[in-house]
Amino acid sequence: MTPLLDVRAITKTYGARIGCKDVGFTLWPGEVMGIVGESGSGKSTLLGCLAGHLAPDTGEVLFDTRIDGPRDTLTMSEAERRMLARTDWAFVHQNARDGLRMGVSAGGNVGERLMAVGARNYGNIRARAEDWLDRVEITADRMDDRPGAFSGGMQQRLQIARNLVTGPRLVFMDEPTGGLDVSVQARLLDLLRGLVRQMGLSAVIVTHDLAVVRLLADRLMVMKDGHVVEQGLTDQVLDDPQHGYTQLLVSSVLQV
Amino acid sequence: MNNTSENVAAYNFAYLDEQTKRMIRRAILKGLAIPGYQVPFASREMPMPYGWGTGGVQLSAATLTPDDRLKVIDQGADDTTNAVSIRKFFEKTARIATTERTQEASVIQTRHRVPETPLTEDQILIYQVPIPEPLRFLEPSEVETRKMHELSEYGLMHVKLYEDIARHGHIATSYAYPVQVEGRYVMDPSPIPKFDNPKLSDCAAIQLFGAGREQRIYALPPHTRVVSLDFEDHPFDPSKADAPCALCGDTHSYLDEVITDDAGTRMFVCSDTDHCQTRRAAGHDKEDAA
Numbered sequence: 001m002t003p004l005l006d007v008r009a010i011t012k013t014y015g016a017r018i019g020c021k022d023v024g025f026t027l028w029p030g031e032v033m034g035i036v037g038e039s040g041s042g043k044s045t046l047l048g049c050l051a052g053h054l055a056p057d058t059g060e061v062l063f064d065t066r067i068d069g070p071r072d073t074l075t076m077s078e079a080e081r082r083m084l085a086r087t088d089w090a091f092v093h094q095n096a097r098d099g100l101r102m103g104v105s106a107g108g109n110v111g112e113r114l115m116a117v118g119a120r121n122y123g124n125i126r127a128r129a130e131d132w133l134d135r136v137e138i139t140a141d142r143m144d145d146r147p148g149a150f151s152g153g154m155q156q157r158l159q160i161a162r163n164l165v166t167g168p169r170l171v172f173m174d175e176p177t178g179g180l181d182v183s184v185q186a187r188l189l190d191l192l193r194g195l196v197r198q199m200g201l202s203a204v205i206v207t208h209d210l211a212v213v214r215l216l217a218d219r220l221m222v223m224k225d226g227h228v229v230e231q232g233l234t235d236q237v238l239d240d241p242q243h244g245y246t247q248l249l250v251s252s253v254l255q256v
Numbered sequence: 257m258n259n260t261s262e263n264v265a266a267y268n269f270a271y272l273d274e275q276t277k278r279m280i281r282r283a284i285l286k287g288l289a290i291p292g293y294q295v296p297f298a299s300r301e302m303p304m305p306y307g308w309g310t311g312g313v314q315l316s317a318a319t320l321t322p323d324d325r326l327k328v329i330d331q332g333a334d335d336t337t338n339a340v341s342i343r344k345f346f347e348k349t350a351r352i353a354t355t356e357r358t359q360e361a362s363v364i365q366t367r368h369r370v371p372e373t374p375l376t377e378d379q380i381l382i383y384q385v386p387i388p389e390p391l392r393f394l395e396p397s398e399v400e401t402r403k404m405h406e407l408s409e410y411g412l413m414h415v416k417l418y419e420d421i422a423r424h425g426h427i428a429t430s431y432a433y434p435v436q437v438e439g440r441y442v443m444d445p446s447p448i449p450k451f452d453n454p455k456l457s458d459c460a461a462i463q464l465f466g467a468g469r470e471q472r473i474y475a476l477p478p479h480t481r482v483v484s485l486d487f488e489d490h491p492f493d494p495s496k497a498d499a500p501c502a503l504c505g506d507t508h509s510y511l512d513e514v515i516t517d518d519a520g521t522r523m524f525v526c527s528d529t530d531h532c533q534t535r536r537a538a539g540h541d542k543e544d545a546a
Contacts (some may be wrong), residue, residue, distance in 0.1 A: 079407045101394075101415070108419050115418065116411025122421055122487040144422050168505075
């Protein structure tokens with residue numbers, strides 16, 4: 001079996017400062033990888049490099065494309081990379097407003113990716129948008145409302161629907177539950193877990209919330225100051241942390 | 257009077273200096289070579305406010321020769337402020353002949369209409385364009401829209417049409433209706449009514465589009481295929497008011513609705529004044545339609 005994503009020695013520096021250094025991992029089909037660490041540890045820089053938003057200084061990101069097999073996305077043409085980004089990849093932003101078109105109705109937001117890959121039948125686009133809104137628990141009567149009229153949790157669910165409608169194989173998530181209150185978080189996590197399992201998605205989730213990775217991630221990578229300090233199975237890392245920083249991170253979680 | 261003509265003599269032919277006209281002609285040639293592509297050009301200040309056709313005027317100035325006959329249309333009419341003042345401007349600065357007849361003109365500058373009379377190979381149609389970027393109101397970043405044109409990523413244009421149908425039940429965009437040129441660039445046809453869109457396709461005349469404030473020129477060479485965007489189940493419909501012209505009785509021309517009193521009385525008349533007058537001179541009247 002070929003790994004879906006094979007990341008090799010990614011380094012990104014901002015001048016003299018290190019964004020992330022020498023990061024590598026493999027992601028297998030259907031697997032969810034969690035990346036945790038404090039603010040400034042290079043999580044988002046790494047995710048940006050993987051998703052093609054940032055150009056790393058060195059390294060390779062091999063993605064198993066449907067047609068040509070594993071290819072380095074960093075050396076692809078921009079047209080190919082953008083095509084991947086709207087078909088096989090999805091990117092869920094921390095702030096739903098970054099990932100949504102606020103001036104376009106919920107249905108239009110979900111339909112955009114379909115139209116971007118050539119769907120030209122209004123009835124079909126609308127039916128699929130409705131189906132996806134239903135899957136993320138947004139009722140059909142809110143379909144023609146703009147995202148501005150939605151609550152934070154709904155906006156985040158809308159963003160997820162918009163990303164998953166083209167049936168991607170790899171989802172990048174940057175703090176998908178950030179800024180949501182705990183009950184909304186719980187529902188969102190429940191939804192995400194269901195979708196990931198049901199669609200057999202692979203995902204890379206960046207978060208500082210250990211509860212999120214405990215629920216969603218199969219494997220875990222702990223980052224500090226741009227370096228990976230520990231990685232392994234989620235339960236193993238969280239229940240028996242080896243590195244000093246991981247121990248600190250795990251013991252910092254408030255118990256209610 | 258003498259004084260005026262002396263001042264005018266101080267201007268170069270058609271107001272702009274020769275180097276500027278060369279620069280604009282280069283942009284026109286590039287635009288004709290890449291139909292629908294927006295060519296940036298160093299738009300000059302013209303002696304009229306932005307929004308009054310500074311782009312079109314610069315194109316006209318660069319295209320006119322002393323033998324040309326110019327017609328200027330403003331929303332179909334030859335006798336409104338914009339048309340009259342631009343016509344006068346070139347009468348004065350280029351001392352060329354002008355006309356109100358579509359057939360007689362060799363260069364036609366137009367604001368928001370395509371003449372009803374089919375154009376010929378010997379004519380150039382120049383459009384005044386306020387916002388040349390069809391994606392502008394959907395994507396505010398110029399960097400991003402250029403990238404979208406580069407990579408032919410036009411899904412967003414259909415999002416606009418989707419929104420129309422979702423909100424109004426049909427495609428409610430009635431002017432500046434987006435078109436795709438030869439299967440490549442998506443283009444704003446300037447704010448002409450969508451009724452005029454089919455006339456852009458396979459037109460015998462050269463069509464030039466100028467946006468002065470936005471500093472863009474784009475063009476359609478003769479007989480270019482231009483397709484209005486639509487959905488399979490909501491096809492493009494070049495609609496117009498469902499009435500005959502109250503003056504010439506034409507049932508096929510684009511109509512203006514004129515409110516004639518404060519009690520809601522209205523009449524529909526041809527928007528193309530030359531077309532309407534020609535028909536009336538040939539003996540047509542409102543009884544025609546009946």
